[in-house]
Amino acid sequence: MPRKKLVGEEAWKNIGGMYELKDLIEHKILLPLQNRELAEKHGVIIPKTILLFGPPGTGKTIFARAIAKRLGWSLIGISSIDIRSGCYGERAKGVQQLMEDLRRKSKTVIFFDELEELVRRRTKEASDVDRQVTNEFLRQLPELRKTEDILVVCATNYVEQMDPAALRPGRFDYIMPVDLPDFDARKEVFRIRLKNMVVGDMNLEALAKETEGFTPADIVEVCNRVAQMGFEKEYFQKEEYAATTEDFIKVIRQHEPTVSEEGLAKFKEAKKEFGRAIY
Ligand SMILES: Nc1ncnc2c1ncn2[C@@H]1O[C@H](COP(=O)(O)OP(=O)(O)O)[C@@H](O)[C@H]1O
Ligand SMILES: [Mg+2]
Incomplete structure (x- = not known):
């Protein structure tokens, strides 16, 4: 058949x-x-x-x-x-x-x-x-x-x-x-979104570790904020800028995950x- x-x-x-x-x-x-x-x-x-x-x-x-x-x-x-x-x-x-x-x-x-x-x-x-x-x-x-x-x-x-x-x-x-998403899935969600961003050498493992309990939508939101930050930096400082792992971690730590423990x-x-x- x-x-x-x-x-x-x-x-x-x-x-x-x-x-x-x-x-x-x-x-x-x-x-x-x-x-x-x-x-x-x-x-x-x-x-x-x-x-x-x-x-x-x-x-x-x-x-x-x-x-x-x-x-x-x-x-x-x-x-x-x-x-x-x-x-x-x-x-x-x-x-x-x-x-x-x-x-x-x-x-x-x-x-x-x-x-x-x-x-x-x-x-x-x-x-x-x-x-x-x-x-x-x-x-x-x-x-x-x-x-x-x-x-x-x-x-x-x-x-x-x-x-x-x-x-x-x-x-x-x-x-x-x-x-x-588990650890590997979180890494993948970052990897996919990062393709459309300007980033330097990234430590995806660190990002995945920092985002335990995040949904993919939370991760996308973090990336969107870093993207905006990079854009503004380059615009106002008039020199090329590539986002760093530290930029991401700073934003991640300010982000309240969607799903609460109760949820x-x-x-x-x-x-x-x-x-x-x-x-
Ligand atoms: N596994 C995944 N990998 C990459 N992006 C994802 C993944 N899951 C969800 N997203 C992204 O996260 C956001 C929310 O996903 P969505 O499908 O709308 O969630 P839901 O319908 O469950 O609320 C969308 O921007 C989507 O593209
Ligand atoms: Mg939906």
Whole structure:
């Protein structure tokens, strides 16, 4: 049987580290989608819906974009907050309309961001509208799953705020945590961002060591600040300037990481409770 390779390898290269998650996505999601017949021959269930969860700034959006690139498919991004505010029509009706439209797509990654807004817990205190929106989305998702050649990628920073029914088997094929970067991944995130900066000899090990607990977004923010500093130095001092390791360390030490200890503890809990990915 013919074997089709993935495309857009540079999309993976722009994501530093995260090798386990890349491997998982490649083997369990992208290759079966790209090689449907061969996968079905072996009884593999073709994945249709995945959920990425993790603290803000860990790379959920960059992964969703990279997934589309690696398949060579188009990407549609849908903000759950827009749905909630009625951009697609009256709440539950808007969800229904939108999902019907999406069923006509082909070779498309459909990215729902901030999913917790769409499937809020149906508690006693929840408003009728909230409950109706959650109901409608949960009703429509299995319908959308019947469409060929689409992949629904959902992302949330707050998986614990989602209605538990959304997390039961049958709705998502994989529920995958997106972790904080480890030492090597942090080095890679720096290396990638540094390519577009003017820097001297850099001690990436030292930078990675100083940034334990930082998200990639925190690291990007540090780099942006050093970039601005270098630009201003060269402009005002009228001589060439290359940023140093010490410049970075100074900025790192002033930066408050996004994820607090409490936030990290919550994420670890959520991983135990909701993570449903086979490594
Ligand atoms: N592993 C990574 N390597 C390099 N840059 C990354 C990585 N993960 C995230 N980024 C960058 O960090 C920022 C935040 O990532 P994003 O995907 O928006 O996070 P999230 O959607 O989880 O909040 C973006 O600028 C993104 O390009
Ligand atoms: Mg995002």
